[in-house]
Amino acid sequence: MSRVGVIGAGIMGGGVAQSLATAGHDVVLIDVSKDILDSTATRIRTELRLSRLVGATKEPVDTDRALRAITFTTDYADLHDVDFVIENVTESWEIKQRVYPVLDDVCPPHCVFAANTSALPITRLASLTRRAPQVLGIHFMNPVPMKPVVELIPGHHTTPATVATAEELLATMGKTAIVVNDSPGFVSNRVLMLTINEAAFLVHEGVATAEQVDAVFTSCFGHPMGPLATADLIGVDTILRSIEVLHDSFNDSKYRPCPLLKQMVDAGLQGRKTRQGFFSYGSHGWEADR
Known part of the structure; x- marks a missing residue:
């Protein structure tokens, strides 16, 4: 090869x-x-x-x-x-x-x-x-x-x-x-996309800020990166498409995309690649402020 x-x-x-x-x-x-x-x-x-x-x-x-x-x-x-x-x-x-x-x-x-x-x-x-x-x-x-x-x-x-x-x-x-076996989302995204989507709902509903949501995961659970910073790294547009695929594939309301994700994609706030997502990033895509 x-x-x-x-x-x-x-x-x-x-x-x-x-x-x-x-x-x-x-x-x-x-x-x-x-x-x-x-x-x-x-x-x-x-x-x-x-x-x-x-x-x-x-x-x-x-x-x-x-x-x-x-x-x-x-x-x-x-x-x-x-x-x-x-x-x-x-x-x-x-x-x-x-x-x-x-x-x-x-x-x-x-x-x-x-x-x-x-x-x-x-x-x-x-x-x-x-x-x-x-x-x-x-x-x-x-x-x-x-x-x-x-x-x-x-x-x-x-x-x-x-x-x-x-x-x-x-x-x-x-x-x-x-x-792993063939199934929409496989293992990682069956779990990760639900987590990111629910984290977005928390921000959308005003339960917590993006900073607060991620701090729970990094500080309390010891995750190296919170779910919303992860969304910015992957790309909010990719997250939205993945959630939509899971929703279409399983026809299960638990995969209903958060409206905030759709609004962010429409606004061009796609994460690190556009320098603005749930967090803001510098000219090289590195995190500038949270």
């Missing part, structure tokens, strides 16, 4: 590409516009240099070599010789269902497809392809380069060989997989 395709150059996709490149893989990173790709290249360069300066990596990172290992492109045809694809597009069935048939056509027959999704069922995504046995889910945690564990989700048709291939690739990235 020397060559890996990564679809989507947002926060997650960029983090996946960075992790693959520093692990020694050649990466083809695809997004819809050159501006997005240029912005991601700048972000990856900055994060690699910062990680080297603060000693965040066990081995020295050659920033220039890692960036040279990534091909930034808008052309799906550049995936013609990849061995593995990790898809990170927006958490939307309408968007994802347009991507997989294209991947199926351009990627070689042996290529494995991994959906980096937090909520959509893997079996449903695999049905969009002619290679369901070679499709599975890998739910990376954010920020990808810093998180050593992922959820790995086989679909109904996924073969043990495909799971083993994914685990081998993840091992080269220094990541361990926890294999």
